[in-house]
Amino acid sequence: MSIKQISVxxxxxxxxxxxxTKVLAEHDIDMRALSLAETKDFGIVRIIVDxxxxxxxxxxxxxxxxxxxxxxxxxxxxxxxxxxxxxxAFTEEKVNLEYMYAFLGGKDTNHAYMIFRVSDAKSAExxxxxxxxxxxxxxxxxxx
Amino acid sequence: xxxxxxxxIECAPRERIKAIQDEKLLKQVRHVWENVPYYRRKMEExxxxxxxxxxxxxxxxxxxxxxxxLREAYPYGLLGVPLKDxxxxxxxxxxxxxxxxxxxxxxxxxxxxxxxxxAIMAAGGTNEDVCQxxxxxxxxxxxxxxxxxxxxxxxxxxxxxSGNTDRQIMFIMDLKTTILCCTPSYAxxxxxxxxxxxxxxxxxxxxxxxxxxxxxxxxMRRDIEKTLGIKAYDIYGLTELSGPGVSFECSAQGGMHIxxxxxxxxxxxxxxxxxxxxxxxxxxxFTAIDKKAFPMIRYRTRDICMLTREKCSCGRTxxxxxxxxxxxxxxxxxxxxxxxxxxxETVLLNQGYAANYQIIVDxxxxxxxxxxxxxxxxxxFTDNLGEVEARKKALVEGLKSMLGLKANVTLVAPKSIQRSxxxxxxxxxxxxx
Numbered sequence: 001m002s003i004k005q006i007s008v009x010x011x012x013x014x015x016x017x018x019x020x021t022k023v024l025a026e027h028d029i030d031m032r033a034l035s036l037a038e039t040k041d042f043g044i045v046r047i048i049v050d051x052x053x054x055x056x057x058x059x060x061x062x063x064x065x066x067x068x069x070x071x072x073x074x075x076x077x078x079x080x081x082x083x084x085x086x087x088x089a090f091t092e093e094k095v096n097l098e099y100m101y102a103f104l105g106g107k108d109t110n111h112a113y114m115i116f117r118v119s120d121a122k123s124a125e126x127x128x129x130x131x132x133x134x135x136x137x138x139x140x141x142x143x144x
Numbered sequence: 145x146x147x148x149x150x151x152x153i154e155c156a157p158r159e160r161i162k163a164i165q166d167e168k169l170l171k172q173v174r175h176v177w178e179n180v181p182y183y184r185r186k187m188e189e190x191x192x193x194x195x196x197x198x199x200x201x202x203x204x205x206x207x208x209x210x211x212x213x214l215r216e217a218y219p220y221g222l223l224g225v226p227l228k229d230x231x232x233x234x235x236x237x238x239x240x241x242x243x244x245x246x247x248x249x250x251x252x253x254x255x256x257x258x259x260x261x262x263a264i265m266a267a268g269g270t271n272e273d274v275c276q277x278x279x280x281x282x283x284x285x286x287x288x289x290x291x292x293x294x295x296x297x298x299x300x301x302x303x304x305x306s307g308n309t310d311r312q313i314m315f316i317m318d319l320k321t322t323i324l325c326c327t328p329s330y331a332x333x334x335x336x337x338x339x340x341x342x343x344x345x346x347x348x349x350x351x352x353x354x355x356x357x358x359x360x361x362x363x364m365r366r367d368i369e370k371t372l373g374i375k376a377y378d379i380y381g382l383t384e385l386s387g388p389g390v391s392f393e394c395s396a397q398g399g400m401h402i403x404x405x406x407x408x409x410x411x412x413x414x415x416x417x418x419x420x421x422x423x424x425x426x427x428x429x430f431t432a433i434d435k436k437a438f439p440m441i442r443y444r445t446r447d448i449c450m451l452t453r454e455k456c457s458c459g460r461t462x463x464x465x466x467x468x469x470x471x472x473x474x475x476x477x478x479x480x481x482x483x484x485x486x487x488x489e490t491v492l493l494n495q496g497y498a499a500n501y502q503i504i505v506d507x508x509x510x511x512x513x514x515x516x517x518x519x520x521x522x523x524x525f526t527d528n529l530g531e532v533e534a535r536k537k538a539l540v541e542g543l544k545s546m547l548g549l550k551a552n553v554t555l556v557a558p559k560s561i562q563r564s565x566x567x568x569x570x571x572x573x574x575x576x577x
Contacts, residue, residue: 005527007525007526007527009520009525009532009555009557010557011555011556011557011560016557037529039529039533041554041555042520042532042554042555044527044529044532046527063557063558063559064557064558065520065521065522065525065557065558066525067522067525067526067527069527098528117527
């Protein structure tokens with residue numbers, strides 16, 4: 001099942017990311033993963049959080065423009081070749097990646113977590129599941 | 145059904161309007177000749193005396209007044225009556241650095257308020273309406289003018305003045321305001337705030353808005369109408385000529401009827417001063433034929449627009465002025481190209497952005513730079529970087545085809561551009577020339 005990533009518009013100037021993290025901190029929202037894409041004058045920060053609903057609301061209240069994007073999350077063994085095996089399946093199923101980012105950690109130190117943005121999350125998820133790679137649910141992500 | 149405050153005069157046959165103008169102009173020229181030495185001197189320099197003016201057809205013989213004259217004659221030089229006959233002054237915001245102080249007799253104020261009453265009734269107002277005046281009160285003419293007009297119509301008037309947006313909204317909702325008077329940029333901001341508070345157009349009791357004191361585009365009108373669920377009417381005026389109500393829009397929303405029984409309008413070539421035929425675009429010039437305390441003859445407004453006498457579906461016969469493209473004061477000359485902020489606004493709104501923007505003009509290495517800062521909106525944002533960039537590029541191209549020059553567009557965070565409670569500050573010109 002795809003999970004929800006929050007994408008937030010940020011101006012490319014000092015302090016804007018900090019302003020966002022401050023809002024999240026004040027509302028006790030825990031980030032699981034973060035990635036930043038930037039251009040000359042603006043950026044998009046993409047985050048995976050424990051409480052999507054609350055995070056979206058507090059960001060909106062603080063005048064941030066944010067949108068929700070479905071992404072696929074996988075846990076892979078934290079060992080050489082771990083990501084490679086997963087990507088083999090992507091290649092064989094001809095799933096095209098728009099972007100991806102990784103995070104480690106949580107209580108389970110044996111795994112790394114990968115977030116993928118693909119054009120059609122639903123069909124990619126089904127194809128990968130058939131190859132034994134099951135995408136994490138929102139609940140599983142929250143519990144990491 | 146169209147409503148009129150003074151149907152007899154608002155719908156009078158053209159010949160009657162002309163006769164009124166002829167008669168009043170002759171009197172006014174004599175009044176000025178006898179009582180305003182500053183203008184008399186200008187007439188003498190041009191070799192004109194009141195005897196040369198036989199009707200409004202001779203208007204062109206008279207000298208112009210401009211903002212420079214107001215500055216030179218400040219404060220009493222253009223006064224037409226003894227100070228003891230004046231009951232009030234109003235003054236401009238001085239945004240362009242030249243503060244104007246205008247004087248009024250009681251009769252001048254009554255006529256001005258009648259003009260505003262005409263505007264309110266043209267927007268459908270009656271004594272059953274609740275009219276909230278959110279223009280600034282005080283020296284600015286917006287608040288006092290519409291306040292007086294609203295009284296004359298018999299509306300329940302809520303004199304909120306500008307500012308304190310949440311209190312404005314409380315009054316709109318609790319007292320069921322039906323007519324809102326303020327600047328268009330403040331109306332847009334009120335709409336934005338009301339949407340945030342969860343009020344949709346169907347929940348809002350407003351039915352009409354009378355918005356003026358700054359240039360605004362058709363696109364902005366449609367936006368405000370949609371958000372607030374109203375019909376938005378334009379109103380025009382200058383402190384020099386009284387204030388709002390010199391002209392106003394009717395239900396046809398196709399230009400503003402100039403109150404021709406009080407003002408004679410001309411369109412001139414701004415470079416040569418020559419009077420242009422009807423339908424030409426040029427600078428708007430007004431002669432106030434009733435005002436006694438501050439009698440402006442052929443006052444150059446610097447507003448660029450067009451007049452039409454084509455029949456209007458509302459039944460009014462007074463000439464209409466099309467929405468000014470902008471005051472020539474607002475016009476920027478960037479790399480030799482004339483740019484009006486309203487043109488930039490049109491492009492932004494057409495492409496789906498909101499009217500929250502700022503224009504910054506600067507000069508680098510002897511070349512003018514034009515920066516347009518636009519707030520990102522939820523509608524225009526997507527997680528796809530390429531898509532956001534493509535939309536930005538489309539905006540740059542849209543501006544280029546509208547203005548004929550390249551602007552640097554910066555997308556900025558929501559609410560990062562300061563909201564105005566009165567006239568919006570759209571332009572920051574940093575050039576030191």
